[in-house]
Structure formats: C-alpha cells, structure tokens
Amino acid sequence: MAKQDDVFKKLVSHCKEYGFVFRSSDIYDGLGAVYDYGQMGVELKNNIKKYWWDSMVLLHENIVGIDSAIFMHPTIWKASGHVDAFNDPLIDNKDSKKRYRADVLIEDQVGKYEEKINKEIAKAKKRFGDSFDEEQFRATNPRVKANEAKREALHTRYAKALNDSNLEELRQIIIDEGIACPISGTKNWTEVRQFNLMFSTEVGSTAEGASKIYLRPETAQGIFVNYLNVQKTGRMRIPFGIAQIGKAFRNEIVARQFIFRMREFEQMEMQFFVRPGTELEWFKKWKETRLNWHEALGFGNDAYRFHDHEKLAHYANAATDIEFKMPFGFKEVEGIHSRTDFDLSQHEKFSGKNIKYFDPELNESYVPYVIETSIGVDRMFLSIMSSAYTEEDLGDGKSRIVLKLPAALAPVKLAVLPLVKKDGLPEKAREIINDLKFHFNCQYDEKDSVGKRYRRQDAIGTPYCITVDHDTLKDDCVTLRNRDTMEQERVAIANLESLIADRVSITSILKKLNK
Ligand code: GAP
Numbered sequence: 001m002a003k004q005d006d007v008f009k010k011l012v013s014h015c016k017e018y019g020f021v022f023r024s025s026d027i028y029d030g031l032g033a034v035y036d037y038g039q040m041g042v043e044l045k046n047n048i049k050k051y052w053w054d055s056m057v058l059l060h061e062n063i064v065g066i067d068s069a070i071f072m073h074p075t076i077w078k079a080s081g082h083v084d085a086f087n088d089p090l091i092d093n094k095d096s097k098k099r100y101r102a103d104v105l106i107e108d109q110v111g112k113y114e115e116k117i118n119k120e121i122a123k124a125k126k127r128f129g130d131s132f133d134e135e136q137f138r139a140t141n142p143r144v145k146a147n148e149a150k151r152e153a154l155h156t157r158y159a160k161a162l163n164d165s166n167l168e169e170l171r172q173i174i175i176d177e178g179i180a181c182p183i184s185g186t187k188n189w190t191e192v193r194q195f196n197l198m199f200s201t202e203v204g205s206t207a208e209g210a211s212k213i214y215l216r217p218e219t220a221q222g223i224f225v226n227y228l229n230v231q232k233t234g235r236m237r238i239p240f241g242i243a244q245i246g247k248a249f250r251n252e253i254v255a256r257q258f259i260f261r262m263r264e265f266e267q268m269e270m271q272f273f274v275r276p277g278t279e280l281e282w283f284k285k286w287k288e289t290r291l292n293w294h295e296a297l298g299f300g301n302d303a304y305r306f307h308d309h310e311k312l313a314h315y316a317n318a319a320t321d322i323e324f325k326m327p328f329g330f331k332e333v334e335g336i337h338s339r340t341d342f343d344l345s346q347h348e349k350f351s352g353k354n355i356k357y358f359d360p361e362l363n364e365s366y367v368p369y370v371i372e373t374s375i376g377v378d379r380m381f382l383s384i385m386s387s388a389y390t391e392e393d394l395g396d397g398k399s400r401i402v403l404k405l406p407a408a409l410a411p412v413k414l415a416v417l418p419l420v421k422k423d424g425l426p427e428k429a430r431e432i433i434n435d436l437k438f439h440f441n442c443q444y445d446e447k448d449s450v451g452k453r454y455r456r457q458d459a460i461g462t463p464y465c466i467t468v469d470h471d472t473l474k475d476d477c478v479t480l481r482n483r484d485t486m487e488q489e490r491v492a493i494a495n496l497e498s499l500i501a502d503r504v505s506i507t508s509i510l511k512k513l514n515k
Helices: 002-017 039-058 075-079 102-131 134-140 142-163 167-176 220-224 227-233 279-295 342-351 377-388 425-436 450-460 470-475 493-504 506-513
Strands: 021-023 035-037 063-066 087-092 099-101 193-196 200-203 211-214 240-249 264-274 304-308 318-326 329-340 357-359 364-366 369-376 389-395 398-403 414-418 442-444 464-468 477-482 488-492
Touching: 002 021, 002 377, 002 389, 035 039, 039 063, 039 240, 039 264, 039 377, 039 506, 075 342, 087 102, 087 167, 099 102, 102 134, 102 142, 102 167, 134 142, 142 167, 220 240, 220 264, 220 342, 220 369, 227 240, 227 264, 264 279, 264 377, 279 304, 279 318, 279 329, 279 369, 304 329, 318 377, 329 342, 329 377, 369 377, 377 389, 398 450, 414 425, 414 450, 425 442, 425 464, 425 470, 425 493, 450 464, 464 493, 470 477, 477 493, 488 493, 493 506
Parallel strands: 063 240, 414 442, 414 464
Antiparallel strands: 021 035, 087 099, 087 193, 200 211, 240 264, 264 369, 304 318, 318 329, 329 369, 357 364, 389 398, 464 477, 477 488
C-alpha cells in the first residue's frame, strides 16, 4: 500500500508541475476539496467531456442534450427528496477531532479483508505458477476462508444497518471491528449523526424577501423538470434520453484523495425515459453500454468492475457503480441507476402540473420510468491520469515519466520541434504548425536539446513529436516520433495531417463503440 500511496503522491505533484490541476486559491493556501484545472488539465477535461457527449448525442438518434441552470426552484429539492434525505452518516473521533463518514470507514474495512484475500491468492499464484487453481484455493485455504467469512459477515451486517438507517448499529460495527482513527489511532468515537450535503444560499435582497435556494447537488433534476419541454419541442418518442454536463456541489465532509471527492465538481448525466415495466431491461443494456465506453479507452478490462449497491437510494429500484482500479483501490467512477418514476411523479405532485407522456403506440398516458447514467468528470480525469502515469526505466540508468494517455484525450496531439534555432528551421516548423493547428492542438518548442523536449512532451502525454531538421528543407520530410514506442519514422509533411488526425481523433474511439 505504501508503494501505491507513493505513486499517488507523485501523480498529484505531477498534475501540479505540468499544469493539469492546481489547488483552488493556491496563494491563499487553498480551499478544502476545491481544485482548478490548468492549461493541460482543461484540455484533457474537455476531451473527456467531448468523448462522453459524442458517445451519447452523436451515436444515439434518440438522445439529445441540454444545459440547465445551476440555480433551480427550491421546491425541486424538496420534491426530489434531497432536502430530507441527501445525508451522510458522520462520526467524529474525540481525540483527533476529525470527522469521518461512518459508511466509508466500514467499506474500507471490507476492503481490508479483500486485500488480505487477494494477497494470499497472489502469493499462491506465484508459488504454484501455471498449475494454480484459484477456485480450489479459495475453497480450501483456511486463511482465505476465514477472511472471506469475516468479510461476508461484515458485509451483511453493514447492508442491513444501512437499509434500516440504523445509525447506532453503524457505530457498533465500527466499535466491534476495532476501526481506529487514522490520525489519533484511537477508537474513541462519538455517536453517528446525519448531515445534509446541500449548499444553500439566498436569492433576492432581504428587503424584497430573500428566499433560500440550493446549489444543485446533481445535474439530473434539471433534466427531469425539462423532460416534457424537450420531448414536445424535439418530438421525441419513448424510449429517449436527455444528456447534460455541468457543475454540481456537495458539502462533502470527508473530502480526500485529491479530485476524487470534491465540493464543487462536474457531472455528465443522461436520463433515459422508458415505458414502465421495461426499465430493468434498459438498466442491463445501459450497464453494458457504459462499461464498453470505459473499456474502449484501452486501460485493460480488469481495471473495471461493477459494484451493486447495498442500499438503494430513495429513488432507485436497481443501482450499480462502475468502479475503477485507482492507486488507492477500486473506487466508484460512475453510477447507473434505475430511478423508477420517482422523480417525475414527485415533480408532478409538487408542481401540480400534469407531466405525463402520451404514448401514441399504446394510446395512453403515463409517467415514464428512468434509467440514469451518471459519471463524474473529475473522477474520470483522475482514473485516466492514474492509469496513464508511467515511470519507465530506459536502461543505462536512464528513465522517463510518460503519460500514456489515449491519444484522442491527450491535451496536445503534436509537438513541432526545430532541431536547432537557426538556419531557417524555426520558420519551417512554424509553417507546419500554421497548417496543422486547424486540425488538432499543436505545440511549438525550440528550447533545450531535442531529448529534453521529448521528455517534456512525454510528461504531458503528447502522442507525437516531429523534428524539423536540415534535410527537411530539401526533402519536405520530418521525423515523426511515437510517444509510447519512442520509434521514429520519416514522413512527408504533406502526409502528416491525414496520418495523425486519424490516430488522435475522438472519432477513432467512438468507432469502437459503434460496432
Ligand atoms: N444523479 C445521480 C448522482 O448524482 P452519485 O452516485 O451521487 O449519483 C454520480 O454521483 C457520480 O458523480 C459519481 O459516480 C462520481 O463520479 C461523481 N461524484 C459524486 N460526488 C462527487 C464528489 N464529491 N466529487 C467528485 N465527483 C463526485
């Protein structure tokens, strides 16, 4: 684990050093759980958003996008259940005075049993080699069996406590499992209390009678309250979806792990409206579609797993997370929820307006059921960066840090490097950029040796570099260097655009999804 923590620390400093992510308000020593994206970060983030948006809106005839306001009528949050039920169970350690989420402490403990099991398996795999039978080992090894039994028992007890909203039992589990505060090391815990996560502010001046409004904790409600506007004006027929990307705000108490849990973050959500009774079929379909979207990035299919929810949110009849193998373990990146007709029915009730859909095929009106796919841009960013960050040993005591980003997501696609700062090479390099900059993000760099310039581009994940040398002036060819293989080939300037554009375009990944 120490090694993993080390990698994570290095990743965080790499993000700062190369202009990906900065602490918000850095010169004022930062603001807890709020971050800014720098010149490289914003490009990567925009590319992630484009990949998601295009996969939804371009690839599906029946999905359209919207951009709703962050401020919404306060009754929306009463109707959605967020005012009454959008809570985290919190517990304080009396010695360190640190506050934790009780559910997170317990889930980490479940993770520890899993870790122990995995370690035993990894050891045995190494010992037995090809003849290793994991199933048999799990069924017979006493240490694995004991840890599996402990994990199962804890899991069942925890799921029940969550489902019953039994705060006393959550505390008792923490005591019985001997969970200690990571800061003080003691087990001196307070009671568990519920804490609402919504930020509120006031709209209007006090003289006019200001009223309390909330910063949205999810973008989904903006879609629900617009669903009929979009359906009618877009002549949409069920099944259809509405996609949205936007900021969301949560007063997270346990804000940790860099941009994993933030107070201001961005979501990419899609609500898919279906006929009642068909929702579980669609749920299954969207689980598959979304997993494919992740896997198409090429980080290896074993980096992902589904995690079905122990406790269903107040609006759901099925829910799962797509978890990604972060440096600190498998963690949720995306939620897929079958939200029933809960939200729309609530808005119908609270607004007093009829928001039923008329189904011309059935010749009847009903409140549609909804499947939601909801992914955090920032978590996706973190998962991509942590997979891409590679320290490579090049032999002879040399090494490099390279971000092996999918080319389509890389902030800069091509660096143009004149071999020397004279003899007309910079001018030639500028000429090449002036042509290619219309097609993709290019960077010009003439400072330091070519080797150093390659390293700088590796560190920001630029998939291609071209070197303009004296021969270029004669043969109109350049040396094209591949980031991952470091192989070089000579290519004609005239062919550069078609050669690179295809490999770095988002279309190249989208095509994998459309098979
Ligand atoms: N509309 C459903 C919804 O908001 P959620 O599971 O609470 O569901 C969806 O959030 C996704 O939003 C998560 O999978 C995660 O990627 C992202 N997310 C949630 N809270 C976050 C936070 N505090 N910081 C960063 N991302 C967050």
